[in-house]
Structure formats: structure tokens, C-alpha cells
Amino acid sequence: MKWIRTLWNTPAVAVIFASTLVAVMGVSLISPALPAVQDAWNISESQASLLLSAFTLPGIFLTLPIGLLADRIGRKPVLIPALSVFGLSGGAIIVVSDFTLILVLRAIQGAASSAVVMLTVTLLGDLFTGEQRRVLIGTNAAILAVGAAGYPLLGGALATLAWWAPFVCFLLALLVAIPGITLLEEPNRDGINSNSSIREFLTGPTSMTPFVVLYLAIFGIFVILYGAQLTAVPFLLANEYQLSSAGIGLLVGLPAVTMGMTALQGDRVLQVFTSFQSIALGFVSYGIGLAVVAITDSIYVVAGALLLFGLGQGLAEPITDTALNERAPDEFRGSIMSIRTSVLRLGTTIGPPLSVGAASVIGYRRTLLISGSGALIIGASWFMTRRF
Numbered sequence: 001m002k003w004i005r006t007l008w009n010t011p012a013v014a015v016i017f018a019s020t021l022v023a024v025m026g027v028s029l030i031s032p033a034l035p036a037v038q039d040a041w042n043i044s045e046s047q048a049s050l051l052l053s054a055f056t057l058p059g060i061f062l063t064l065p066i067g068l069l070a071d072r073i074g075r076k077p078v079l080i081p082a083l084s085v086f087g088l089s090g091g092a093i094i095v096v097s098d099f100t101l102i103l104v105l106r107a108i109q110g111a112a113s114s115a116v117v118m119l120t121v122t123l124l125g126d127l128f129t130g131e132q133r134r135v136l137i138g139t140n141a142a143i144l145a146v147g148a149a150g151y152p153l154l155g156g157a158l159a160t161l162a163w164w165a166p167f168v169c170f171l172l173a174l175l176v177a178i179p180g181i182t183l184l185e186e187p188n189r190d191g192i193n194s195n196s197s198i199r200e201f202l203t204g205p206t207s208m209t210p211f212v213v214l215y216l217a218i219f220g221i222f223v224i225l226y227g228a229q230l231t232a233v234p235f236l237l238a239n240e241y242q243l244s245s246a247g248i249g250l251l252v253g254l255p256a257v258t259m260g261m262t263a264l265q266g267d268r269v270l271q272v273f274t275s276f277q278s279i280a281l282g283f284v285s286y287g288i289g290l291a292v293v294a295i296t297d298s299i300y301v302v303a304g305a306l307l308l309f310g311l312g313q314g315l316a317e318p319i320t321d322t323a324l325n326e327r328a329p330d331e332f333r334g335s336i337m338s339i340r341t342s343v344l345r346l347g348t349t350i351g352p353p354l355s356v357g358a359a360s361v362i363g364y365r366r367t368l369l370i371s372g373s374g375a376l377i378i379g380a381s382w383f384m385t386r387r388f
Helices: 002-008 011-023 031-041 045-073 076-095 099-127 130-159 165-183 198-202 209-241 245-252 254-263 275-295 299-327 330-362 364-385
Strands: none
Touching: 011 076, 011 099, 011 130, 011 165, 031 045, 031 130, 045 076, 045 099, 045 330, 076 099, 076 165, 099 130, 099 299, 099 330, 130 165, 130 245, 130 254, 130 299, 209 245, 209 275, 209 299, 209 330, 209 364, 245 254, 245 299, 254 299, 275 299, 275 364, 299 330, 330 364
């Protein structure tokens, strides 16, 4: 385990992990501030929610071109400007006096965030191999989970001071970008055919089926995460259990605990199961967790079920990243991981309105039960096929 301590002390790894911690601010830090934004600007709830939609939508369309650019000119020449744009566009919101311009800045920030999210995982795949790569991707997912759990508390606290206070935090991205100029190493691209085309790879002899399955898994993961866990569950807790915002935030943050712990054990999991079996087990955990939340009347059982949901997240999300990295040729890794981020953004954008729309017809309990049952069936059947 000595090499793990060495990796933690590697400047490039520190920059990558710090970049992940910055990028995850985009949604989780701002979500609790939406009511304060609504009051300050005298706008509707739907208008305030555009702060999130404007952030997630650009990544669906722009991440692939960014990935192609990173494959062409390198990772560092894209990551450092993306961090700078993320910080400056987010920080500029505190001095803007027009809400439409704020949405434009959030869209620019969202595109930069997609680039950062894509390149952090890509760089771990470029710079490391084997067990080191698997452990670091799991650690990166654990760091993401810590941010996702902690930022809502920070954002909510800052929003009590002023609606714009959470946006000041985005300037921290500059504190990562500036040292990253010297500390981040560009992966060695000697021997890589820079003239090869992604089209040649897609139409070549390599089977695309595993990639398609992994992309579908990523889409499902983030539809479930953002639609069921981060949208339907909070409304259920508010309506059925009359919890305060603080209580809801505490429970919704519970999955991040088990996700982080499980993600750190990804290498050990992959010594027992294949990557596809591990992802399937993640969907099984999702399904059981959501189904239990749907049928129980005990808040304590809900807490336990959400911990089980987090276990599934820790199995599924980082291992999809590991599997894609291990299958991606070096010259196309940026492009392949950019598709992953586009699919991820699509899932995060579709999930919430899908859950709310279903709940408006059948209620949140039935929505969660159907979501959980579907995830359980998919995971169990996928695990038993033992393919790939």
C-alpha cells in the first residue's frame, strides 16, 4: 500500500482531485440557494430552477467537441482554461444585475464544468494503469461524493447571508488552475497516432457493444440519482414525514457516505466480480433501496434504505468510469470519456422532470416503487447473463 501514499503526494493527482471537488460545486452548492434567488429576484420557482438547467444542458452537446479537442491538442491545454472559465463565469454572477445574463453565465460555466468532469477521469486513465487506475478512479468518485454531500450544507448556510454568497466559492477554481499550470503533467503521447480518426475506431474491428452498454448504464445511473434520489425522495420526505429542509438535507446526504466508502473498495470488488457484474449489483442495490423507501412508514428504515442506495452508487458509478478507461484506446480516451459526460448530463437533465411528471400522476411512493423495481429487474437480469 506504500504506492498509494506516493500517489496521494503526486502533484498531478492533487490537481485532478481538486478539480473534481471544484466541478461538483456547480449543482450541489447552488440547489439550496434557489429559494433565496427566487426571493431576491422576485421570480417563480420554475424560473429559479433555470439556474440548474442552464448549467447542465450545454454539457449534453458541447462535451464531445471538447473531448475531440483534448485528443487533438492534449489534456492540460483544455483543462486549465476550463477551470479558469468555470471560476470566472461563476464568480461574475455576484456583480451581474440582469437575470438573463446570469443564465448565460451559468450556461458558460456548465460547459466548462463538463470539460473539467470529463478530463479529470480521462487524465486518471491516461496517467495510471491497472490497480493504480482503479483505486484512483474510486477515490475520485469518493471525493465527488464528499462534495455532493457537503456542498448543500455550505450553499444553504451562505445563502442565508445573501443570495449571491454561494457563487463566490466558484472563484476557488482559479486557485486550482493557477498551480495546475506547473503541477499538472501532460500525458506522454509518444507512439500515439494523432492522425487516426475516431470514425476509424467506431467502424473498425473493435466491438462497440460493451461501450454502448456502459453508456446506457451511465444514463440509467444518473436518471435514477437525479430523478429518484435527489428529486422524488426529498419531496416524499417533505410531504409524508414533514421534515424540515435541514432534515431532508441530512437524509439525502446519507448515500454519499456509503458511496464514498464503497468507491474506495472498487479494486477489491473487481477482484471478485467483472466490471459489468459489479455495475449490475449496483442497480440491484438501487432497486432495493428505492423500493424500501417507497413502502416503509419508518424514517429510520428510510435512512437505512438510502445507505443501501449509496452502496449501489459506489458500485456502479466509479466502475463504469474504470471500465470505459480500460477499454478506451489512448488516442481516443478523451472522446470516449466525453461521450460518457454527455450521456451523464443528459441523465441529470431528464431525471428530475421525469420523476416529477410521473409523481404528478401516480404519486411519489409509486414513482419510487416503479423506479426501484425497474432498477432491480435490470440489475438482476444483467448480473445473471454474465456477459462481457
